[in-house]
Amino acid sequence: MRNLDVTTLRSFMAVADSGGVTRAAGFLHLTQSAVSMQLKRLEETLGLDLLDRSGRGIALTANGEQLLVYARRMVALNDEVIAKLTDQAYEGxxxxxxxxxxxxxxxxxxxxxxxxxxxxxxxxxxxxxxxxxxxxxxxxxxxxxxxxxxxxxxxxxxxxxxxxxxxxxxxxxxxxxxxxxxxxxxxxxxxxxxxxxxxxxxxxxxxxxxxxxxxxxxxxxxxxxxxxxxxxxxxxxxxxxxxxxxxxxxxxxxxxxxxxxxxxxxxxxxxxxxxxxxxxxxxxxxxxxxx
Structure with missing residues (x-):
């Protein structure tokens, strides 16, 4: 049974929304290499190419576009569960x-x-x-x-x-x-x-x-x-x-x-x-x- 990691999904969303690994790393307060490794791990977990790296920028493949829809729902649900069940005090x-x-x-x-x-x-x-x-x-x-x-x-x-x-x-x-x-x-x-x-x-x-x-x-x-x-x-x-x-x-x-x-x-x-x-x-x- 393969399990998706919410952290890697969050990084995938950040790259998709910002259009690049460098900018996504800034938003996530991670290094560029850390974000790249998370994307690679996600692709290896699914056995799919999610990003089209053939051009100057980064674009989503058809599989990446499909995953993005699920990723948004999964990350949102994760955040809702954490907020509701732990009543966490946000800080940062x-x-x-x-x-x-x-x-x-x-x-x-x-x-x-x-x-x-x-x-x-x-x-x-x-x-x-x-x-x-x-x-x-x-x-x-x-x-x-x-x-x-x-x-x-x-x-x-x-x-x-x-x-x-x-x-x-x-x-x-x-x-x-x-x-x-x-x-x-x-x-x-x-x-x-x-x-x-x-x-x-x-x-x-x-x-x-x-x-x-x-x-x-x-x-x-x-x-x-x-x-x-x-x-x-x-x-x-x-x-x-x-x-x-x-x-x-x-x-x-x-x-x-x-x-x-x-x-x-x-x-x-x-x-x-x-x-x-x-x-x-x-x-x-x-x-x-x-x-």
Whole structure:
């Protein structure tokens, strides 16, 4: 009688979902060789080839596709049995990546809710730029990430669509100056779209501040020395949306995307993903009106 090992099935699922052994190893917190050995053991147990390794990437064979359906059910049932019969106290660490500009106001509330549900699981919050977060996610260094992008990535789940809005100092006049003085972080994904909108509107501009520090940008804008853009609803209390009466161009909608939650990854990760959905999805789609 041959018996399937749930651990090897979990590794098989991770490889199938992530599209590669390296990334799956990062998610599972195992070495690449350990995951490869588990896959080999699973294939030897069944006497079947489950992965097609002939191409540049890894694809499932027909047998692999069939096994994946059963593997999901078996792993889910295993986790349900453990949770129900042992009433285990979950513990460990989960890594969540969030762009600087959408940490507030939603993420503190998400962390509070998650801590109440899993007090022994530590959330390692990584705050960086969308481009850097996607690179980290691809390397398996983050379990879940949020991004701000101008489109909906096929491998991600869009939680909300919100417009960019012009941000300045309370009662400030920097937005009236020409050339328009801008303050942006060097790797900000909004920056190319903002410049494109200004060029299309025929508005001259000058990059007054180019930095890697969000604090530097905020200080400059607070001093009314430049303007900035942020996703609607994420501006801090010491800055305000600019009531420009159409003097500045409309800016594109931004997708707040969630990566890593397209398939079940266990109760801890799934719960955190649900909290993120609730925090951002309620905003829906809105468009800031000029004036």
């Amino acid at each position: 660490e989960i890594t969540l990546g969030v762009p600087h500009d959408i940490v507030y106001p939603s993420i503190p509330q998400v962390l509070k809710q998650f801590n109440a549900a899993f007090p022994r699981v530590r959330v390692h919050l990584v705050s960086s730029y969308t481009r850097a977060l996607r690179d980290q996610f691809a390397r398996g260094e983050c379990d879940l990430i949020l991004t701000t992008e101008t489109d909906a990535a096929p491998e991600a789940e869009t939680l909300a669509l919100r417009p960019l809005c012009w941000i300045g100092a309370p009662g400030g006049t920097a937005w009236r100056q020409r050339p328009l003085r801008l303050a942006f972080c060097r790797y900000c994904t909004f920056r190319p779209k903002v410049v494109e909108a200004l060029e299309a509107a025929g508005i001259s501009w000058d990059m007054a501040v180019e930095t890697e520090s969000d604090r530097t940008v905020e200080a400059t804008v607070s001093a009314d020395l430049a303007v900035h853009t942020m996703i609607e609803g994420t501006e801090p209390p010491h800055l305000e949306r600019i009531d420009h009466n159409g003097a500045l161009p409309d800016l594109p909608l931004q997708h707040i995307n969630l990566y890593g939650a397209q398939t079940s990854r266990g109760v801890v990760t799934d719960t955190l993903a649900d909290f993120l959905r609730r925090a951002f999805a309620g905003a829906g789609v809105s468009r800031l009106k000029a004036g």
